[in-house]
Amino acid sequence: MFDSLNRRNLLKYGAATGVGAAMAGFWTRPVRAADAALNVFCPLPPDPAPPGAAEFAKEAFAKWQADHAASVTYEKLGWSQLHDRMATAFASGSAPWDIIYNCGWVPEFxxxxAPYADQLPKDVVDDLPPSSFKTVTIDAKRYGAVFTLSLLTLFYNREHLEKVGLKEAPKDWAEFKAYAKELTGGGRYGLVFNYGDPAGIGGTASYWMVFLQQAGGKMYGEDRMPVFNNAAGVDALQMMVDLMAWTDPGSISYANINDATNVLLSGRASMMMNWPFMWNTANDPNQSQIVGKVSSAVLPAGPAGTASIDGTDAWTVAKASKNQDKARELIEFYLSPEVQKRQVLDTGWLPIRLSVLADPEVQAKAPNAAVVLEQAKHPYDSFVTPDYNEVTVAVGTQVQQALQGQKTAAQAMADAHDAVVAIVKRRG
Amino acid sequence: MIWTFEQRRRRAGLLFVAPGLLLLAAILGFPIVDSLLLSLQRVQLTGDQVSHSWVGLANFERLATDAVFWKAAFNTAYFAVMEVLLVSLISLGIALLLRHPMGNSSLFRIMLIVPWAIAPVANAVLWKWILNANYGILNGILVSLGVIDFNHVWLGSPFSALNFLLIVDVWKSVPFVALLMLAGLQRVPQSLYRAAYMDGAGPFQSFMHVTLPSMRGILAIAIILQTIWSLRVFDLVFVLTRGGPADATVLMNFLAYRVTFNFLDLGYGSAIANVIFALTLLIAALYVWLLWPREPGGRR
Structure with a gap:
């Protein structure tokens, strides 16, 4: 066959191979005509993905499909591309999904x-933290169900702390600064953040929202206008500015959480705010140089106590879906105790069901679960609105300027306030 | 009506190219017109559909008072001017080296083309690792050579971030322009150099009075193409800085993307995109004018 290998034959064989591959897929396609075909839009692992998209609960997932005469296909995208893919799909009227992952974008989309979550069984709803519905409830209708308890908490390198004589995590802002200062030196920094991207949950603005709530402030008043240009807003930003002295200076250029996480995992920083998935990553020898040295704790308290933000990872159902009931059933499967337990044991993403969080096996495998549960007793508002991206870019950009010393905290807050007022007014 | 041969020939030609023209109109014309119409509307995602309301020139008026747009426009202008200057000068230098007998090896040309051949996003990711403030190879090399004492945050300050984006884009753009200029250099008749030599011209005078005038057309084309390409830069900003820190590296193309897809302000995003389109069209027109065949008398 290869005796006569030339360009023409190469093209011919290539085309034949392509056709063969396509036909193989055609003949072996597992969907039966009577099956309901569900299309799920979700993030790529290691971001929170469902069974079948991530490596967990595979047998249960296959059984669910067989039992429910349904076939599930996933469209997986990198987290940073999810919003824009959804926006273009909705704007062009060609969103092909039944179930859609959402992260703070429920008000926007x-x-x-469909407000399907109002129909979730009572035993499921009763086993979820009531506050988990806050970011997916609009006009008293529930449009989604959060499937992982994902709050920012403090992760720290226990060995670094012990070397400088510190026994436990910082409890308040004063200790936070003192610890950061103490831990900085010898080519290492006390803290690392990802301040490079101002937008979205996990962006620069959302870190400021954490400090804002710890300072006793909030983003919006009852009239939905911004109310953060006050002492709490300025104190929150000033705290971030103060911490910069002991923060990895690269933080201002790290555009996503993985950039900052890598610094902590390489032992070049001692503390960071991160999401619960970090626990597994930090204890994976293939990814981490600090295996067994990481602990997590509730975030240090500001004048008003501790506070965090919510990752708001939720499953929603498309209004245009022709299989809304089946889609809801699939989400119920994702939320079932067995799947939730495998989710945390195999991927590190905590469950949202309180009964699973209380499971001894889960607590042994994910000691940070108790910390996140404790964090959840305190405020964790992500202040999501229909224009969340625009607002966070406006605020995050001002925060970045203050962090770089281009503006005072007070000036940055005043400018951020004006920008958000303009955005909210334009929203109408 | 009697058709002459020439008329029949022209009509047949028109019929043959009509499908192609229609296809071009559909592929190019529709998005352009649709984008222009979008820029005259306020577009919102409401009630499971996209609602449009005509706002006239309001989106373009908003441009005039939008500080971020002007920042992006200034950044883009700086980026374009510096990129064209750097790429043209470096490419000309490389082309001259490649034409030299010692540089006339195909190995050098293959090596030269590598940066240009790398996929844009892969190129950006590559540089993201090189420039990483904590474990980037640039810091590693400079520290080990004693050039710097501690790691620098190359993408951390507004001036540095914008200029590193520039350097990365220059690195990627130089190969193509260098090869373009090499082709131009090889077209300069050797007899001109011999005549200049006979007239007593040295290497520098030959370069100034033979090489450069002979390459005027190629240089103009390279400058125009590079200007158009510099207006389109997006992937580097998206991967390396996301427009930060503090909007310091927001270029117009990135701003159009951010407003359209992140903020879902499709009308205003289209207005920004149309400004870029108008600028590109102007420069492209200049390009076509330069390439248009000249009649012997110099008329076009």
């Missing part, structure tokens, strides 16, 4: 979603 509300008109394309």
């Amino acid at each position: 509300q008109s394309f979603l």
Whole structure:
């Protein structure tokens, strides 16, 4: 066959191979005509992905499909591309999904979603933290169900702390600064953040929202206008500015959480705020140089106590879906105790069901679960609105300027306030 | 009506190219017109559909008072001017080296083309690792050579971040322009150099009075193409800085993307995109004018 290998034959064989591959897929396609075909839009692992998209609960997932005469296909995208893919799909009227992952975008895409979560069984709803519905509830209708308890908490290198004589995590802002200062030196920094991207949950603005709530402030008043240009807003930003002296200076250029996580995992920083998935990553020898040295704790308290933000990872159902009931059933499967337990044991993403969080096996495998539960007793508002991205870019950009010393905290807050007022007014 | 041969020939030609023209109109014309119409509307995602309301020139008026747009425009202008200057000068230098007998090896040309051949996003990711403030190879090399004492945050300050984006884009753009200029250099008749030599011209005078005038057309084309490409830079900003820190590296193309897809302000995003389109069209027109065949008398 290869005796006569030339360009023409190469093209011919290539085309034949392509056709063969395509036909193989055609003949072996597992969907039966009577099956309901569900299309799920979700993030790529290691971000929170469901069974079948991530490596967990595979047998249970296959059984669910067989039992429910349904076939599930996943469209997986990198987390940073999810929002834009959804936006273009909805704007062009060609969103092909039944179930859609959402992360703080429910208010923005509300008109394309069905309020299916009102129909979730009572035993499921009763086993979820009531506050988990806050970011997916609009006009008293529940458009989604959060499937992982994902709050920012403090992760720290226990060995670094012990070397400088510190026994436990910082409890308040004063200790936070003192610890950061103490831990900085010898090519290492006390803290690392990802301040490079101002936008979205996990962006620069959302870190400021953490400090804002710890300072006793909030983003919006009852009239939905911004109310953060006050002492709490300025104190929150000033705290971030003060911490910069002992923060990895690269933080201002790290555009996503993985950039900052890598610094902590390489032992070049001692503390960071991160999501619960970090626990497994930090204890994986293939990814971490600090295996067995990481602990987590509730975030240090500000004048108003501790506070965090919510990752708001939720499953929603498309209003245009022709299989809304089946889609809801699939989400119920994702939320079932067995799947939730495998989710945390195999991927590190905590469950949202309180009964699973209390499971001894889960607590042994994910000691940070108790910390996140404790953090959840305190405020964790992510202040999501239909224009969340625009607002966080406006605020995050001002925060970045203050962190770089281009503006005072007070000036940055005043400018951020003006920008958000303009955005909210334009929203109408 | 009697058709002459020439008329029949022209009509047949028109019929043959009509499908192609229609296809081009559909592929190019529709998005352009649609984008222009979008820029005259306020577009919102409401009630499971996209609602449009005509706002006239309001989106373009908003541009005039939008500080971020002007920052992006200034950044883009700086980026374009510096990129064209650097790429043109470096490429000309490389082309001259490649034409030299010692540099006339195909190995050098293959090596030269590598940065240009790397996929844009892969190129950006590569540089993201090189420039990483904590474990980037640039810091590693400079520290080990004693050039710097501690790791620098190359993408951390507004000036540095914008200029590193520039350097990365220059690195990627130089190969193509260098090869373009090499082709131009090889077209300069050797007899001109011999005549200049006979007239007593040295290497520098030959370069100034023979090489450069002979390459005027190629240089103009390279400058125009590079200007158009510099207006389109997006992937580097998206991967390396996301427009930060503090909007210091927001270029117009990135701003159009951010407003359209992140903020879902499709009308205003289209207005920004149309400004870029108008600028590109102007420069492209200049390009076509330069390439248009000249009649012997110099008329076009």
